[in-house]
Amino acid sequence: MTQKNIAIVDYGVSNLWSVLKAVRKFAPGAYITEEKEKIEIADAIILPGIGTFKAGMEGLRVRGLVEVLQQAAKKGTPILGICLGAQLLLEKGFEFGEWEGLGIIKGKVVHFPDLGDGVKIPAIGWQEVSPTSTEAKRLLGDTDKPFFYFVHSYVLEPTNPESVWATTNYGWYTYCATVGEGSVMGTQFHPEKSADAGLALLRVFCEGGSL
């Protein structure tokens, strides 16, 4: 087990306890923080989820964390975004208006298309995730049942097809389940809430250093 400093960023709208207790299984030194300095010194950063795009970016801005995260990505610090945390990595979001994201990965975050009668939005439940990149295969490789928990109304649309590291299906619709570029990745699903499959992914992230 590693003793890495993993910073879980508190920007005001996240399920912090759920993320911390899952991550601490593999990185006992993980901590929740909203302070720049504690993010700058981290070996790896987790940007947790819940919240709307607007509230999330405002939460980062008022804490002065936008640039810190952009710099950390440039430096090559491993970053894992979860759900909204993954969406914020992109350039733009369209939830309750149009908002600038962190712009670490090119692309936008848009509402699900109309999937027809009887297909409920938000999409809530367990969906199979298919890795399309070697990075995602490594992260998901530990599990023979790659079912993860999704709960969302907005989807990741990265500009570069190579940024789609894994896909999933809801109704007839296939979309991005994991976005990534270099040492930065984001999962639309919640690994901290995806039982053994999710914990396996977090273990690889916590122990793996750079991706």
Next chain:
Amino acid sequence: MRVIARLDIKGPNVVKTVQTEGLRVVGEPAELAERYYVQGADELIYLDIVASLYRRNLDFEQLKRASAEVFVPLTVGGGIRSLHDIALALGAGADKVAINTYAVHNPTFLKEAAEMFGSQCIVLSVEAKKIGDNAWEVYTDGGRETTGKDVVEWVGQALQMGVGEILLTSVDKDGTKEGYDLGLLRAVSAISPVPVIIHGGAGSADDVVRAAKKGADAVSVSSILHYDLATIPDIKNALAAEHISVRI
């Protein structure tokens, strides 16, 4: 189809009521939460059933302990009446929050909450009591207070406010093990573009299968598990045997 285990909390205990009364202690929150997680529950619901009635917050430290070994989503409700309360719940083990009493008296709170935490985090909890053929009245404060509101109208209004999921509890069926109120499920599902979780009355895996076939997006169970009538795997196997997709 999601199979959800529900824990009704009073003080330090998990309790089970019959028609929201006649309360009986069935166990300890952390122990039961972990047991149902290990059994394979897709989610857990943790509801403090007296917080609203006594106008107090739920015990966040107890919630932290109860959620310590749970790695599936946890919806938490009971006495939530501010954005700060939601942040506290999310900081103590909740992934979604269920809101009933405060929303009934302050519907726009649902909109504020959805704009901050996202629709997917805000679950409308509805306690419905049958008052006629195809008519149900909204109750609050753990099934104790009447409101004069029609369930279907209220759900419609709450959907406008941006709630992302509906936890629909039948006050009449609660704890009876007679099966879900499928009429109630049908009436609410008919107007809801968001997922509906039905609760109240399941006494067997067959009851769950019936609700799934009537269009429930998720089923919530408590007595079945507390009284060892069936396990989560029993329920999921019964669903799978009817070709209803479940995570096993």
